[in-house]
Amino acid sequence: METTQLQICIGCGSCKENCPQGIIIKGTPFKIQEEHCLDCGTCYEKCVHDAIEHNY
Structure with missing residues (x-):
């Protein structure tokens, strides 16, 4: 979950x-x-400011 x-x-x-x-x-x-998130991690990978946490 991101x-x-x-x-x-x-x-x-x-x-x-x-x-x-x-x-x-x-x-x-x-x-x-978050209720619609598929946990693909694309937003996490594309955020240049590291403002998104990827919680596996």
Whole structure:
């Protein structure tokens, strides 16, 4: 399950642009709709600010 680290997210949108499920809501911080997340890790891999934790 991916979660956004609120204090690190700057709202750049790279996670939202790359999410294959389209489940990330725009904002600062961006919000991952965890109930729809498939745990693919794409948002985690694409976040250049390391603001997303990938919890295996």
